[in-house]
Amino acid sequence: MLNSVFIILLYQLIGELFQKFFGLSIPGPVIGLVLLLLTLLLIQKRERAVPIKEDLYNSAEILLNYLPLLFIPVGVGVVMHLSLLEDNLASVVLVIILGTLLTLALTGYVMEKILRKKTQDD
Amino acid sequence: MLWKKFLERKLKMIDQDKLYSIWVYLQAEPLFWLTLTIGSYLIADMAYKKSNLFPLLNPVAMSVLIVSLILILFDIKYERYFDGAKFIHFLLGPATVALAIPIYKKWNLIILNCKAILISLILGSTFAILITYSLSLYLELPKELIMSLLPRNVTAPIAMGISEIIGGIPSLTAIITILTGVVGASLGVFVFDVMKLKNMDARGFSLGLTSHGIGTARAMSRNKNAGVYAAVGMGLSGLLTSILVPLFLKII
Numbered sequence: 325m326l327n328s329v330f331i332i333l334l335y336q337l338i339g340e341l342f343q344k345f346f347g348l349s350i351p352g353p354v355i356g357l358v359l360l361l362l363t364l365l366l367i368q369k370r371e372r373a374v375p376i377k378e379d380l381y382n383s384a385e386i387l388l389n390y391l392p393l394l395f396i397p398v399g400v401g402v403v404m405h406l407s408l409l410e411d412n413l414a415s416v417v418l419v420i421i422l423g424t425l426l427t428l429a430l431t432g433y434v435m436e437k438i439l440r441k442k443t444q445d446d
Numbered sequence: 447m448l449w450k451k452f453l454e455r456k457l458k459m460i461d462q463d464k465l466y467s468i469w470v471y472l473q474a475e476p477l478f479w480l481t482l483t484i485g486s487y488l489i490a491d492m493a494y495k496k497s498n499l500f501p502l503l504n505p506v507a508m509s510v511l512i513v514s515l516i517l518i519l520f521d522i523k524y525e526r527y528f529d530g531a532k533f534i535h536f537l538l539g540p541a542t543v544a545l546a547i548p549i550y551k552k553w554n555l556i557i558l559n560c561k562a563i564l565i566s567l568i569l570g571s572t573f574a575i576l577i578t579y580s581l582s583l584y585l586e587l588p589k590e591l592i593m594s595l596l597p598r599n600v601t602a603p604i605a606m607g608i609s610e611i612i613g614g615i616p617s618l619t620a621i622i623t624i625l626t627g628v629v630g631a632s633l634g635v636f637v638f639d640v641m642k643l644k645n646m647d648a649r650g651f652s653l654g655l656t657s658h659g660i661g662t663a664r665a666m667s668r669n670k671n672a673g674v675y676a677a678v679g680m681g682l683s684g685l686l687t688s689i690l691v692p693l694f695l696k697i698i
Contacts, residue, residue, distance in 0.1 A: 329540075332540045332543050332544055333540060335543050335546075336539045336540055336542075336543045339543070340539075349611050349612070349692030350611075350688045350689060350692065351542070351604065351607025351608060351610075351611060351688055352539070352607075353538075353539040353540075353542035353543050353603070353604075353607060354542060354604055354607060354684070354685065354688045356539075356542070356543040356546075357542055357543050357545050357546045357549075357685070358546075358685065360543055360546035360547075361546040361549055361550055364546065364547075364550045365550065365553065380547055381547060381551075383544070384544035384545075384546075384547035384548070385547075387537065387540060387541045387544045388541060388544055388545070388547075388548070390537075391541050391601075391602075391603070391659065392487070392491075392505055392506045392659070393483070393484065393487045393506075393509075393534065394534055394535065394537050394538045394541055394603070395506060395538065395602045395603065395606070395620050396483050396486070396487060396506060396509050396510055396513065396531070396534065397483065397527075397528055397531035397532060397534055397535040398528075398535060398538075398606060398616050398617045398620050399506060399507075399509075399510040399617060399620040399621060399624070400510050400513045400514050400517065400524065400527060400528075400531075400617070401524055401528065401615075401616070401617025401620075402510065402514065402617045402618060402620070402621050403514045403517055403518060403524055404524050404617070405615055405617065405618055408588070408590075408591065408615075408618070409618065409621075412585075412587055412588070412591055415582075415585040415586075415587055416587070416591065416595070416622065417625070418581070418585065419578060419581045419582055419585065419587070419595055420595075420598065420622060420625050420626050420629055421629050421633075422577070422581060423574065423577045423578045423581060423598070423599075423626075424599070424626050424629045424630045424633070424656055424657065425629075425633060425637055426573070426577055427570060427573055427574045427577065427599060427652075427655070427656045428630060428633075428634055428637045428638070428652050428653065428656045428657075429637050429641055430569065430570060430573050431566050431569070431570030431573075431651065431652035431655050431656060431679075432637070432638055432641065432643045432648050432649055432651075432652035433641060433643065434565060434566045434569050434570070435562055435563075435565075435566035435645070435647070435648035435651050435652060436643050436644070436645045436648035438561065438562040438565055438566065439559070439562050439645055439647060439648055440645070442559075442561070442562060
């Protein structure tokens with residue numbers, strides 16, 4: 325458990341440092357995610373990496389199980405911006421609904437088209 | 447109203463100053479805020495599960511509502527609450543890093559369908575940003591609101607990170623992200639039916655890309671394949687969007 329906690333924190337730290345050092349506009353933890361993913365892919369075939377991978381799986385599962393809980397503290401911050409939201413509520417809701425429905429339709433359509441072509445080709 | 451009289455008599459017996467000092471103590475320590483946050487979440491999550499995962503009863507939205515109401519009711523400053531609850535907030539970063547593991551586990555599947563996944567991923571993610579931006583401009587929304595809206599289709603920890611970097615308001619982004627998830631999870635099926643899309647992999651992927659964790663949970667509960675593709679869509683769109691949004695803002 326402690327090993328995987330250390331690894332996750334270390335990758336986040338590296339990600340944050342990377343972001344600050346190169347002045348990137350990608351969030352530090354996302355850089356940490358990419359680096360961890362690359363590392364896992366690199367050591368994929370190594371037998372020695374199996375125990376640490378199991379450990380990582382367990383910790384990640386625990387952490388991601390409670391993911392929704394983790395955005396409550398920031399989410400509550402919305403009480404500070406109620407007036408900004410109130411003034412534009414109808415527009416914001418419209419952007420969300422229209423944007424979501426159109427994106428759903430386009431992505432689903434594109435993927436189905438390609439998959440159908442693939443099964444025809446096979 | 448016997449109990450009311452009883453309560454009043456009890457309350458009179460308690461020293462008011464002592465009560466006040468306990469309240470001051472509670473506000474200053476993280477203990478109370480952490481208990482409140484986790485407690486609200488547990489209640490909201492229980493209600494959500496009892497309702498058979500009804501999207502409008504989203505546990506995060508409900509817990510945010512409960513905690514916010516308590517803050518407003520007792521006239522507590524948000525900074526004070528956040529100062530206590532920041533220990534939970536801290537875990538967001540590690541949780542984002544941990545998202546590497548589900549992507550890694552699905553890697554073989556991604557490679558297998560890499561063409562379909564990549565093309566839909568790039569088109570879908572780009573379109574989500576473009577449509578959000580153009581609609582927001584058309585509706586003349588203030589700039590910080592547009593910046594808070596732009597990353598709305600990806601998982602909240604990543605969306606909030608992007609929002610902070612591009613000058614949005616992370617807490618607004620959190621709420622907007624949840625709303626997007628709820629809209630996608632509840633209306634997705636109708637969109638797919640109207641479009642006559644039958645492929646479960648495509649439906650799932652689209653749901654994950656468009657409405658992240660909430661859409662993925664929905665897909666998972668309906669069809670296992672759709673759920674797996676939703677998880678892939680959610681992970682990859684989170685990655686790509688955190689590159690695309692800042693890039694898009696530099697170009698325009």
